[in-house]
Amino acid sequence: MAFSYAPPKQDRREAGQAMGQATYREIKDEVRDKVRGGVWRPGHELPTEHEIAAQYGCARATVNRALRELAEEGLLERKRKSGTRVRASPLRQARFDIPLVRGEIEALGEPYRYRLLERAETQAPGWLCARMGLAAPVQVLHLRCLHHAGDTPYQVEDRWINLVTLPRARDVDFTKLGPNEWLIGAIPFTDVDISFSATAADARLAQELSCAVGDPLFQGERSTWLEAAPVTYVRMVFRRGHRMTTRY
Amino acid sequence: MAFSYAPPKQDRREAGQAMGQATYREIKDEVRDKVRGGVWRPGHELPTEHEIAAQYGCARATVNRALRELAEEGLLERKRKSGTRVRASPLRQARFDIPLVRGEIEALGEPYRYRLLERAETQAPGWLCARMGLAAPVQVLHLRCLHHAGDTPYQVEDRWINLVTLPRARDVDFTKLGPNEWLIGAIPFTDVDISFSATAADARLAQELSCAVGDPLFQGERSTWLEAAPVTYVRMVFRRGHRMTTRY
DNA sequence: GCCATCTATTTGCCTAGACATAAGATCGGC
DNA sequence: GCCGATCTTATGTCTAGGCAAATAGATGGC
Incomplete structure (x- = not known):
């Protein structure tokens, strides 16, 4: 042997x-x-x-x-x-922790601060329908939030909540509690779709994240469904230079 | 009950x-x-x-x-x-498959093509030493490769191989076989560090990936060690619009 | 009232043996 | 020589029972 x-x-x-x-x-x-x-x-x-x-x-x-x-x-x-x-080729997969922003920031040793920038109730735009697999546009709640690490902006959360599946979101005060944290306790889900990519800062993002227009920014997008019913879509744009890391 | x-x-x-x-x-x-x-x-x-x-x-x-x-x-x-x-907050972690570029491209139904752009033997630059935890600069093999999906460029692979731990890399012909695929069979590793972020296309990347200078690009970086000895570092810059996705 | 100790409960891991299932290997029949 | 049927073997899963370790909650001493 x-x-x-x-x-x-x-x-x-x-x-x-x-x-x-x-x-x-x-x-x-x-x-x-x-x-x-x-x-x-x-x-x-x-x-x-x-x-x-x-x-x-x-x-x-x-x-x-x-x-x-x-x-x-x-x-x-x-x-x-x-x-x-x-295995012929090891290293097939990597696991990333997807923490809540709050936890992520607190893990950095920075105080977490949250601010609601915008809140509007509208019809789901075309791109959102396509992404969530919606045949017809539905009423949605659109929130735009900023998560700070100490005094510096850390992440812009661009959140869309389907008011048909989750009408009680209308009555929630999102000025104190981030939509992310509310949603966790508010509704379960059965399917999730996450993706990461790079994007350029437009004028608004540049202002919110204190960077230059055109700066490359790391972003994540997450859509969740509850048994085929779209629940929410979120686009999380991180401050300049952010990296998602794992080690093993 | x-x-x-x-x-x-x-x-x-x-x-x-x-x-x-x-x-x-x-x-x-x-x-x-x-x-x-x-x-x-x-x-x-x-x-x-x-x-x-x-x-x-x-x-x-x-x-x-x-x-x-x-x-x-x-x-x-x-x-x-x-x-x-x-769990109070489900969705703690996501798993991404990290396929070989070849497999990734073939999964798209596109023919895979590979090209070696550059090959040079130098001293490890300062940033590389820092990243790999090298006290003193060592001799490294620097390769720059382009992976095509059909006729369009898909990924630039910027590879650095430590010639102290892996001297036989000097004798390998990388014009046919990508360094990634060679390394898998050539050497094991004990530690891996992966990270993803966004970067802007400089003049060279723009030319190689057929995009505009300043375009936001998604990139991954991977360092591997064999028992504290740095083996290789690679920076993989993807073509414009690339997304890394997972669903469950 | 408060703190240290004890107890009961729950998960964590193991054993030894069994049957199920997939699939490589082998053997016949032609 | 080729092809299907059979045998064999390695993994996949289960059972029934047991000890170990962590710890929430009760108990007792002060």
Whole structure:
């Protein structure tokens, strides 16, 4: 056999797991190390769950959990009968935390401040209908808000709420509470669509975010539905230089 | 009891699971539906694993897997002794697939074309040292590549490879094979840092991506390390209007 | 009233064994 | 030699039971 695992049977309790650490986690870590460290190259075939279980002196279910999770993370590929192998191209996916603006700003150590810039009730414009999959224009509540980190503007929230599915939004005072935070408690959703892109600052954005007209800005857009019924669309434009980051 | 689950005990086999579907998946789906459908609002406390298991007539381990995975997805919050509740703010995180450019373009139904624009061996500039955590400048291979979707430019790849950790990159012919694809097979990594932001097209980018100078462009940056040793840094600038999207 | 300790409960993880399902491998028949 | 039917094997999931660890809430001492 081309490799050997660490803990031999002796060192563990007879029943239960104990020994201070979760075993599936040990297995996960060791397999991950082998892959990341290049001991097992992409395409390499791992021993079967039975074999690994025997080597660790643990139950197959434990090995199964470790390998299943690693496959879930995109590191391994599993197929019945053919076995488990290291994915040809790892790094399939990245996870980003999408925090509430409030939390994001407070995590920076800055005091969070919020301001409602605009509030209007109108018919949904064409582009919004297209984006939400609306056949006919409906009545919507349009809010424009500014989120500050300390004294500097951090994000402009351009929010559209469908008043047909959520008529009680009409009666909410959004001068204190951001629509984002209200919506979370107000309505559930079943489908979400998020996308990120770059945009140029127009005159209004430039003024609101204290940057120059034409500056490149990072923006996110999110649409949510409740069982095919459009609930809300939001465009979040971040201050100049913002980056969305993840590390692992 | 305030709710009731679907399948009563009778309908299932005596031992094993069978019945065509995975039970943990049924539980997951039903819990998810309850949360997304608003039956269980944010903050709601769900029954204990024991209770749910009793209602479904299944083992606690099965319920545990369902709830554990939902917690992992960010829908639930679990704490020993206090139980499981619906997360106050769902939608904590989004997963984006980070495909290879080639795959991304081919998924669009366009033929993939690749071109090496520039190749040079130099000392790592200051900003790169800072980004990779290098104390002293090292010898690096700098590549600039263009990925086409059909006839239109799709992405500029600005790649820097550390020749100290990866000296054999010197001997690779990058005119045919993109550095990205070569690196995957050439070296593993232990740490990755990804970030996305907006940038403005300078004269060179404008020419390469057929856009106007100053146009806002979406860009991603990725640094990878192998046990503290910097391996490579890449800046990927996408054509005008590119969006990174996910749906669930 | 307040603080430290104890207890009960809930999730977390494990074992050992079983059946289900997919799919590679092999064997026959032609 | 080719093709379908059968066998075999690895993963997928479940059961039933158990110990471990965290912690909310009760209890007791001062």
